[in-house]
Amino acid sequence: MSGAGGKLKLYFDLMSQPSRAVVIFARVNKIPFQERQIALRKLEHLDDEFAKVNPFKRVPAMEDGDFKLLESGTIMRYLADKYLSSEQQFWYPKDIRLRSKVDEYLDWHHLNTRMNCAEYFRNRFLIPLIKQRPVDMKKLEFFRKAADKTLAEIQSYFLADRQFFLGSKVSVADLQACCEIAQLSGCGIDLASKHPELVQWMKRVREASSPHYDEATKWIYSTGTKMRHLVKEAKFDEGCSD
Amino acid sequence: MSGAGGKLKLYFDLMSQPSRAVVIFARVNKIPFQERQIALRKLEHLDDEFAKVNPFKRVPAMEDGDFKLLESGTIMRYLADKYLSSEQQFWYPKDIRLRSKVDEYLDWHHLNTRMNCAEYFRNRFLIPLIKQRPVDMKKLEFFRKAADKTLAEIQSYFLADRQFFLGSKVSVADLQACCEIAQLSGCGIDLASKHPELVQWMKRVREASSPHYDEATKWIYSTGTKMRHLVKEAKFDEGCSD
Numbered sequence: 001m002s003g004a005g006g007k008l009k010l011y012f013d014l015m016s017q018p019s020r021a022v023v024i025f026a027r028v029n030k031i032p033f034q035e036r037q038i039a040l041r042k043l044e045h046l047d048d049e050f051a052k053v054n055p056f057k058r059v060p061a062m063e064d065g066d067f068k069l070l071e072s073g074t075i076m077r078y079l080a081d082k083y084l085s086s087e088q089q090f091w092y093p094k095d096i097r098l099r100s101k102v103d104e105y106l107d108w109h110h111l112n113t114r115m116n117c118a119e120y121f122r123n124r125f126l127i128p129l130i131k132q133r134p135v136d137m138k139k140l141e142f143f144r145k146a147a148d149k150t151l152a153e154i155q156s157y158f159l160a161d162r163q164f165f166l167g168s169k170v171s172v173a174d175l176q177a178c179c180e181i182a183q184l185s186g187c188g189i190d191l192a193s194k195h196p197e198l199v200q201w202m203k204r205v206r207e208a209s210s211p212h213y214d215e216a217t218k219w220i221y222s223t224g225t226k227m228r229h230l231v232k233e234a235k236f237d238e239g240c241s242d
Numbered sequence: 243m244s245g246a247g248g249k250l251k252l253y254f255d256l257m258s259q260p261s262r263a264v265v266i267f268a269r270v271n272k273i274p275f276q277e278r279q280i281a282l283r284k285l286e287h288l289d290d291e292f293a294k295v296n297p298f299k300r301v302p303a304m305e306d307g308d309f310k311l312l313e314s315g316t317i318m319r320y321l322a323d324k325y326l327s328s329e330q331q332f333w334y335p336k337d338i339r340l341r342s343k344v345d346e347y348l349d350w351h352h353l354n355t356r357m358n359c360a361e362y363f364r365n366r367f368l369i370p371l372i373k374q375r376p377v378d379m380k381k382l383e384f385f386r387k388a389a390d391k392t393l394a395e396i397q398s399y400f401l402a403d404r405q406f407f408l409g410s411k412v413s414v415a416d417l418q419a420c421c422e423i424a425q426l427s428g429c430g431i432d433l434a435s436k437h438p439e440l441v442q443w444m445k446r447v448r449e450a451s452s453p454h455y456d457e458a459t460k461w462i463y464s465t466g467t468k469m470r471h472l473v474k475e476a477k478f479d480e481g482c483s484d
Contacts, residue, residue, distance in 0.1 A: 055398070056395065072349075077345055078345075081338055096320065096324060097309055103313070104312055106316075107315045107348070107349075107352070108312070110352030111357065156297070
């Protein structure tokens with residue numbers, strides 16, 4: 001699987017949480033890449049052309065010359081090892097213990113932060129709008145509680161009393177977590193608000209990724225506000241207290 | 243987070259799929275470790291003592307001297323980088339492209355192989371026995387289909403026409419996948435049977451991990467047979483055709 005290098009291409013939609021993490025990471029670290037925007041709302045991820053890059057039809061995806069790669073955590077690991085200078089390596093440190101702590105969060109992320117926060121978002125807004133039906137309150141409540149437990153666990157275990165997961169420096173794990181947790185903010189729901197230490201930590205992650213974090217995140221606000229309005233107008237959100 | 247090394251301890255239950263992957267990996271590669279068996283059936287994972295190792299109360303977990311680590315994929319990455327000789331490094335190669343392909347699968351695993359196969363197992367056997375109620379056929383059917391799609395995707399994307407995910411050599415990604423897919427075998431359900439190439443691949447993973455794969459896996463058969471019998475006897479499996 002070795003081969004000639006080439007131009008780096010990232011396929012993404014800034015409405016997607018893991019897409020944002022990868023794009024913010026690449027921009028903050030000044031890794032040059034060609035932008036390939038795949039508009040989920042136009043179903044461009046279902047195009048045959050994109051299926052050649054990612055047969056699972058999801059964003060983000062990466063091509064580096066003839067090398068294709070999926071999964072946001074994996075793409076950030078690869079970009080860090082290939083493109084970061086030694087001064088930038090704190091994002092994914094070479095030290096085996098620090099690196100393992102980043103990997104530990106990235107593994108944990110999928111069935112905790114990703115699943116619970118994204119399913120809350122899907123059940124609260126996406127499914128009602130796509131299927132034109134009221135919010136399934138039982139499911140919503142399940143994922144609301146699960147997301148809240150996840151955030152408490154991030155606070156107590158991954159962050160504890162540190163500035164970032166690894167200590168004084170931000171890493172791709174912080175970024176991956178923040179982009180997922182922030183998704184509902186666009187719709188006016190602040191998942192972290194019950195956990196003041198998480199609010200402060202998210203602010204630090206945002207500052208450590210400035211101005212790219214804000215630039216990549218601003219798109220979720222206009223769409224999120226619209227989604228909330230449409231769900232409310234159709235009275236699909238009766239019973240929702242968030 | 244640096245510090246003095248020390249004796250390696252692995253906390254596991256061989257009934258747990260990710261525990262088996264870690265234990266098989268360590269034994270095949272002759273990494274010396276102290277065994278700390280945590281019997282899930284005796285609820286030992288809920289003990290306060292174990293919560294000091296893993297506050298999430300799940301197996302596997304690792305302690306290497308003063309360094310604690312969770313998540314099976316992360317533990318295997320750490321053990322590979324710390325303990326494998328250059329001849330053993332094919333399990334988690336140093337080459338950035340090969341390594342990224344292992345990471346890609348390990349990331350993908352959680353919300354696909356792990357979620358769908360483990361939920362099929364939970365809904366078909368664990369939940370009926372613990373909650374003493376019939377199988378929820380709607381949920382079972384959902385996860386049966388999802389597991390089948392996952393297996394087709396492993397075949398077409400991760401394995402394709404290769405011997406193992408990376409080509410001619412086994413990796414921790416193959417092992418992680420196989421241990422999860424094999425879980426239902428103990429209960430008499432062969433998830434891979436519809437995919438003959440996967441059956442052959444699983445045989446190769448087993449051979450590449452011999453005799454430790456068989457030794458670690460044999461425990462699922464006695465318990466699995468018993469679970470199937472109990473579910474059948476209580477008539478909780480009416481409507482199940484698997």
